[in-house]
Amino acid sequence: MADEKFLTYDVVVVGAGNAALCAGISAKENGSKVLILEKGPIQKRGGNSFFTDGAIRTAYRDLEELREVLPGITDEEAARIYMPVYNEEDYYNDLMRVTEGKSDPQLAKQLVSQSMKVIKWLYENGVIFELNENQSFEKDGKTHFWGGLPLKTKNKGVGLVAQLNERVAELGIDVWYESRAIKLEMENHQVTAIQIEQPEGIVTVRTGSVILACGGFEANQTMRSEHLGSQWDAAIVRGSEYNTGDGLKIALEAGAQAYGDWSGCHSIGTDLNAPKVGDFTKPGDIFKKSSFPLGLIFNNEGNRFVDEGADFRNYTYAKYGREVLKQPGHMAYQIFDAQVHPMLRKEYFLEEATFFKADSLEQLADLIKIDKEQFLQTIEAYNQAVQEGDYNPTVKDGKGTKGITPPKSNWALRMDQGPFYAFPVTCGITFTFGGVHVNPTGEVLDKEGAPISGLYAAGEMVGGLFYENYPGGSGLMSGAVFGKFAGASASRYVRGKTKDIVNQ
Incomplete structure (x- = not known):
């Protein structure tokens, strides 16, 4: 069990995949004392992000902008690359086209408009990118990229998880493994603590804010049957066995509004x-x-x-x-x-x-x-x-x-x-589309559409972005964008709350 003296944190992040790690790094950068909780053991950390091929969809102006995060590309190599423009309008239109116009416009615009900024932020935090060769063909002596997905993380999702964890360690962020979040404690509709199940028993951590970023319910056979249909019992779970809907249950119990395509994945x-x-x-x-x-x-x-x-x-x-x-x-x-x-x-x-x-x-x-x-x-x-x-x-x-x-x-x-x-x-099955309602900065909204004080969500838990389908590579990008914003928002909220206490 964790030592009692460490049971107070400004921000607690539930999950340890791409979205959660981005949230933790962002909160730490904004001055908060951060704890990250991973349900699995250390050798199984990383959530679904660990299993991806690392492709990450971003809007970009041209090859030169991409080269800002691909410094290894020489001028000679660049001259042999044909890179079609894929701007914010292209990305937004693709997202709306494949979801048949159902994607929440506010969330979609946040994802698209912040995508390249967050790619550069990831690069600054040690994430290594490379060209996605699976999205190209050789023609007339040039490498032609197609499909709006030319960027991927080095060594796929394995590399992404490793690089983000290196940054977490550099920043001195605490990470607890085999630690399953089970319940939020609330006072006056504000998050005050979180209960955590560990092998030795239940631990309660006092905290000003919680970011839920622990995936959907794709690994929960009962929830798959209930929401997707009985035939989904036969589906292979492509990613983490730990994505069983814990975060969704916690959020809904706290009054969060269920949102998005709960029958899709x-x-x-x-x-x-x-x-x-x-x-x-x-x-x-x-x-x-x-x-x-x-x-x-x-x-x-x-x-x-x-x-x-x-x-x-x-x-x-x-x-x-x-x-x-x-x-x-x-x-x-x-x-x-x-x-x-x-x-x-x-x-x-x-x-x-x-x-x-x-x-x-x-x-x-x-x-x-x-x-x-x-x-x-x-x-x-x-x-x-x-x-x-x-x-x-x-x-x-x-x-x-x-x-x-x-x-x-x-x-x-x-x-x-x-x-x-x-x-x-x-x-x-990779991940489920149904989640909770958040605003563009990651605040979880209640059934009346008002923010639940101190509660945030990112990654697969964000409902309303994807319906029946999605543009490839948008999952990692969404996790990073909403993780970064949730971390910054949670840190800002805690600072404001502290000021309020001081001024009383």
Whole structure:
């Protein structure tokens, strides 16, 4: 149990992923005494952030602005890069487009307008960035980036968590492991303390403010069934086993307003044989399968069921996981031929990847559990429907199909060059979209829309940003933006409260 003399803090942060660590660093920078609580042991710290591939979406003017956080890029290297502009308007429009206009405009504008400022703040605090090669293709001697996601953290989420923890240690912030927040104590509608469950018993920490940043309920099977539907029992949990909705429960008990898409989540097609929960010995998002726009997706009845080329994978992969979950056996096959196989993302070539290879489609069908006759008929109909045109995976090339349902709207090549590859996938849930209502500075709002004094939230706990879908890389960016602002707001609140006491 923690020593009694350390049981008073200005700011207590619940969680130890990207959002929580950003909140803790921000609060410390603003002069507060900070405690960070991690539910898991030290070897399993980092929440879902640990399992990401590190891609982080930000608005930017041009390559030169990105080079401010990518100092290793030489002028010669820069001359060989084609970097499309992705400004605040582009980011905002993408967010609104994929959420069908449902994203809370205030929160969306805060995320977008602060994204690059917070990227630079992260860089100043020791986070190392690099170009996201998975978002590029070579063409005419240049590297062409696409999809508005050219930036990632070095060594993926593992590196991000390590770098943020190094900064936490440098700043002298206390971190308690195996410490689960279970209840807020309130007086006159203000946070006064937090109860923490540790292996030795319950500890109560007196505090002026609490920042809840401990994830959604994706690892809680009961809550998944209740809010998402019974079929979600079959989903693989891609990230932390500790994201079981504790923070949401604490916030709602304190009077917070539930907000956002509680029936929606980020889910993707992931390797059929991926671990049932995130394996901390195999981090870095190595099991996902996101090159489907280059190929075709079949259920085991031999039918296609989505438009693989509807948009860049950044804007469809987070919703296609649930489409896989709806299929017989909660699984599907991603099929590719020799034309596109060299262009698949790196995770397809890892030793952990499950795949089948055959010289013909007939042989491939014999290797996998699929209705062979229907599979071959579907491919024949698709091949006949492919239209002529210039194939270009760096843009939405409009090279699609005609006369079949579902169509393939872009990047449609005939599936006719062996060898052929089949990657079996199932649904992997990443994080849930439902959360609590916060204002742009991270204050948690009650059911009347008023701030709950001393209570803040960040990361997956922020409801109202994502509905049914999201633009890839926005989760890490949201965590950093709202974490930074929640930390600063909480520190400001505590300073003001102290002044009020002094002036009484």
